[in-house]
Amino acid sequence: MGRTHNPGEFMGHPKGLFLLFGTEMWERxxxxxxxxxxxxxxxxxxxxGGFGWTKPEALQLYAYFTMSVYLTPLIGGWLADNFLGQRKSIIIGGILMAAGQFTLGLPKAYIPGMEEQVFFLGLILLIAGNGFFKPNISTMVGDLYGEGDHRRDGAFTIFYMGINLGAFMSPLIVGYVAETIDWQYGFIIAGVGMLCSLAMQIALAEKYLGDIGKEPAAKRKVAGEETASSRPLTKEEKDRTKVILIMSIFSIIFWAGFEQAGGLFNIYAQDFTDRMLFGFEIPASWFQSVNALFIIIFAPMVASFWIRLDTKEPTSPIKFALAMIFLALGFLVMVGATMAQGGDTTVKVSMMYLIMAYLFHTLGELCLSPIGLSMVSKLAPLRFASLLMGAWFLCTAAANFLAGFIGSFIGEGEEQVENALSIFAGFGISGILIAVVLYFISDKLVDWMHGAEGEHHTEEEIIEEELETSASR
Structure with missing residues (x-):
């Protein structure tokens, strides 16, 4: 269902785009x-002010939390499509996530003896709210434009820039307050951000979005729109499905390494990195902003690079292989950091090690994440598109669990540096080996795509895909 009225435009786009931009920016x-x-x-x-957990315990919880964040959108998306509609789902999700953040922010003095129970309740509310919110808002951006509207690609570029802006700002603000004033205040500020997102949607959606997102997608389907589900898959469809599943499985290793950012890398930044700069100690959480900043800087450059290669642009499997090489390079940098410590947990290394690792991992992300989402949308048989996109995100969920599980082997005490070295080296070697495998099977995978790999895109379309990386996480 389209808009019932036209609220006007700003910068050549419907004003509703900037409402969705702000809604998603504050949620991120x-x-x-x-x-x-x-x-x-x-x-x-x-x-x-903390819980005093061991590092393995903290990283194991991080594993379960981030895995759940990728599982619940499968349920939330289904509920939105069949019963709630996107607008209601976003409101429900926003309320649950705000409640979760403020629950985490409750001062421990108010809940004596129940600190951990309240903490887990906050995480459960965040996970449930994310399931309602995450899968729905991007779809509404596309619904602002009619078929063939040339502004659609530019709209997504603007929208994804908002996501990365939110991801860049939040560790700087929330992290500084949490680490220097009080942890609970950090969660409260994150909750205030969610309230800003929610308030924008409640106050302005009717004016700027009209009827977009109100009606469940299932009710909008018309007769004859769906292909018969009983028809068996053709050989071409089977081959393309194999490509999706193979690439999804390979992506698990990449994301398991990449997601060390919020876990093991975060701990390494705090305990083993010299964060002093001109007499100011940089909060460890600030390093979480580096990835989003690098995406904003390098996404247009990478998009331009692919365009300039023209017919020599690498195939999707080769780009996956490049992503694995960049992942390995990032971990080899961290191997260098741990070797510089010489096994001594009292030695702190230059912050440039982490910054360079994040740089390589961001370049890898720009090679893999937008390519992966595009690949599923291009190759999936129409009647199984949602199922196979779900398989992609299930592999991402598995990767997030694996990330925390592997990171938890850092242990405690004198063994930490040696264990970190083993983990970093293991990811580095795995990345190189998988890159080699992908290189040698790339031609076969392209054959199984049956011509889908030959499509060419404009620079604006590729920039949109590159910036989309934060939206997929």
Whole structure:
């Protein structure tokens, strides 16, 4: 169902785009802010406001939390499509996430003896709210434009820039307050960000979105729109499905390494990195902003690079292989950091090690994440498109669990540096090996795509896909 009225335009786009831009920006501010401080809060000493958990315990919880964040959107998306509609789902999700952040922010003095129970309640509310919110808002951006509207690609570029802006700002603000003033205040500020998102949607959606997102998608389907589900898959469809599943499985290793950012890398930044700069100690959580900043800087450059290669542009499997090489390079940088420590947990290394690791991992992300989402949308048989997109995100969920599980092997005490070295080296070697495998099977995977790989896009379309990386996480 389209808009019932035209609220006007701004910068050549419907004003509703900028409402969705702000809604998603503040939601990402809220989520990435709490993610930046979660493990640090858990391992902080009790007398410093934390829980005093061991690092393995904190990273295992991080694993379960981030895995759940990728599972619940499958349920929330189904409920929105069949019963609630996108607008109601976003409001429900926003309320639950705001409640979750403020629950995490409750001063421990108010809940004596129930601190951990209240903490887990806050996480459950965040997970449930994310399931309603995450899968729905991007779809509404596309609904602002009619078929063939050339402004659609530029709209998504603007929208994804908002996501990255929120992801960049939140660790700087939330992290600083949490680490220097009080952890609970950090969660409260993240909650305020979620309230800003929610307030914009409640107050302005009717004016700027009209009827968009009100009616469940299932009710809008017309007769003959769906293909018969009983028809068996053709050989071409089977081959394309194999490509999606193979690439999804390979992506698990990439995301398991990449997601060390919020876990093991976060702890390494706090305990083993010299964060002094001109007499100011940089909060460990600030390093969580580096990835979003690098996306904003390098996404247009990478898009331009692919365009300039023209017919020599690498295929999707080769781009996946490049992503694995960049992942390996990032971990090899961290191997260098741990070797510089010489096994001594009292030695702190230059922050440039982490910054360079984040740079390589961001370049890898720009090679893999937008390519993966585009690949599923291009190759999936129409009647199984949602199922196979779900398989992609299920693999991402598995990767997030694996990230925390592997990171938890850092242990405690004198063994930490040696264990970190083993983890970093293991990811580095795995990345190189998988890149080699992808290189040698790339031609076969392209054959199984049956011509879908030959499509060419404009620079604006590729920039949109590159900036989309934060939306998929």
């Amino acid at each position: 501010f809220s989520y990435y802010g709490m993610r930046a401080i979660l493990t640090l809060y858990l391992i902080a000493a009790v007398d410093k």
